[in-house]
Amino acid sequence: MIGSDGQIGGAPTLEYASEVGGLLDDGLLLANSGGTILAVNTAAVRLLGESVVGKNLAEVVEYDEAIEKQKRLANNGIDKEFLFQPKSTVRREFKVRIKQLENGLVLVLVMDMTLQRNLEKVRRDFVANVSHELRSPLTSLAGFIETILNNEIQDHETLIRFLKIMDEEAKRMARLIDDLLSLSRVEVDEHIVPSEIVPLLEVIRSVIHSLEDRAKRRNMRIDFLDNRPTSSANLYMYGYADEINEVFHNLIDNAIKYGFEKTSIIVHVNAQQDDHVIISVSNFGDQIAEKHLSRLTERFYRVDKARSRQIGGTGLGLAIVKHIVNRHRGLLSVKSLSEGKTTFTVELPIINGSERKNASKRRNVSS
Numbered sequence: 001m002i003g004s005d006g007q008i009g010g011a012p013t014l015e016y017a018s019e020v021g022g023l024l025d026d027g028l029l030l031a032n033s034g035g036t037i038l039a040v041n042t043a044a045v046r047l048l049g050e051s052v053v054g055k056n057l058a059e060v061v062e063y064d065e066a067i068e069k070q071k072r073l074a075n076n077g078i079d080k081e082f083l084f085q086p087k088s089t090v091r092r093e094f095k096v097r098i099k100q101l102e103n104g105l106v107l108v109l110v111m112d113m114t115l116q117r118n119l120e121k122v123r124r125d126f127v128a129n130v131s132h133e134l135r136s137p138l139t140s141l142a143g144f145i146e147t148i149l150n151n152e153i154q155d156h157e158t159l160i161r162f163l164k165i166m167d168e169e170a171k172r173m174a175r176l177i178d179d180l181l182s183l184s185r186v187e188v189d190e191h192i193v194p195s196e197i198v199p200l201l202e203v204i205r206s207v208i209h210s211l212e213d214r215a216k217r218r219n220m221r222i223d224f225l226d227n228r229p230t231s232s233a234n235l236y237m238y239g240y241a242d243e244i245n246e247v248f249h250n251l252i253d254n255a256i257k258y259g260f261e262k263t264s265i266i267v268h269v270n271a272q273q274d275d276h277v278i279i280s281v282s283n284f285g286d287q288i289a290e291k292h293l294s295r296l297t298e299r300f301y302r303v304d305k306a307r308s309r310q311i312g313g314t315g316l317g318l319a320i321v322k323h324i325v326n327r328h329r330g331l332l333s334v335k336s337l338s339e340g341k342t343t344f345t346v347e348l349p350i351i352n353g354s355e356r357k358n359a360s361k362r363r364n365v366s367s
Contacts, residue, residue, distance in 0.1 A: 025043055028044055033106065038053065047094065061094070179317065195238060201235050221265070238328075239328045243328070255281055259284055275350060277348055287339075
């Protein structure tokens with residue numbers, strides 16, 4: 001039998017092992033004393049492939065290596081425990097626990113550690129990236145501060161120029177820290193479904209209004225198009241207004257940064273479909289190569305690192321957008337055409353009028 005801690009013990013029959021194995025997400029194999037596999041559960045087939053029954057354990061989970069490792073393991077109730085990576089085009093890693101049972105049978109538990117290892121790698125890469133991103137402005141600041149303290153600045157204009165650069169680097173670090181905090185907050189609460197009612201189009205129009213001056217400075221225009229049959233009606237959704245604001249602020253701000261001057265940014269509200277609305281943000285600039293599209297929402301991923309830093313990007317904006325959209329049970333996608341039109345599309349669930357009224361009544365009663 002297998003306990004809640006993954007320990008294997010007892011002496012189950014073949015039928016009992018098969019019955020219990022069907023309830024597990026981990027792979028379970030039962031073999032005879034010679035190592036021939038007699039039965040497996042569905043998870044074992046998924047992890048190790050078809051036609052496992054009848055093979056020897058040595059072929060499937062490197063059983064011979066486990067016997068050698070047993071000599072070096074203390075007796076903790078598990079006869080053998082080891083990691084192995086099957087030969088495959090896809091890198092995977094399994095933890096295997098093997099128990100010799102009293103009736104001569106061998107019980108094998110196979111646990112897929114691939115996701116855990118990948119998450120550990122993501123965390124390590126994240127820390128390394130944060131350190132790298134902070135080190136650059138800190139090094140710059142330290143250099144300028146040392147120069148000023150050593151009285152190596154001979155004229156006022158040079159001092160002002162240095163101070164302006166220092167101010168820009170300090171603001172860059174502040175933006176990075178703000179984005180890190182925002183991303184951390186959203187990731188922690190991503191599993192919690194928002195419960196407030198948000199007037200979606202009001203939020204989007206507010207974002208457009210706040211960014212119009214920035215667009216004008218690049219001789220760009222933000223066009224808002226609403227193609228719904230009842231385009232005058234507002235749209236409501238369960239969510240948090242500040243987070244929805246952040247989604248469209250990041251998308252439209254990116255469109256301004258990376259679009260060509262004297263072009264338009266198009267914010268397009270499409271017709272509602274199955275209680276969802278599709279809103280796209282398009283700009284006209286350099287085409288984003290296909291190989292980059294699926295990675296744009298990764299932390300610190302940049303298509304052009306030098307240009308992104310030059311225009312003040314932290315590399316976290318689209319990661320924040322992705323997690324906020326996920327939290328609001330929506331979908332985010334991106335497409336970039338050869339003529340340079342890049343479109344980020346957000347699909348969000350909306351609520352109808354009667355549902356909105358009922359939600360408002362429940363909130364009024366609770367307050």
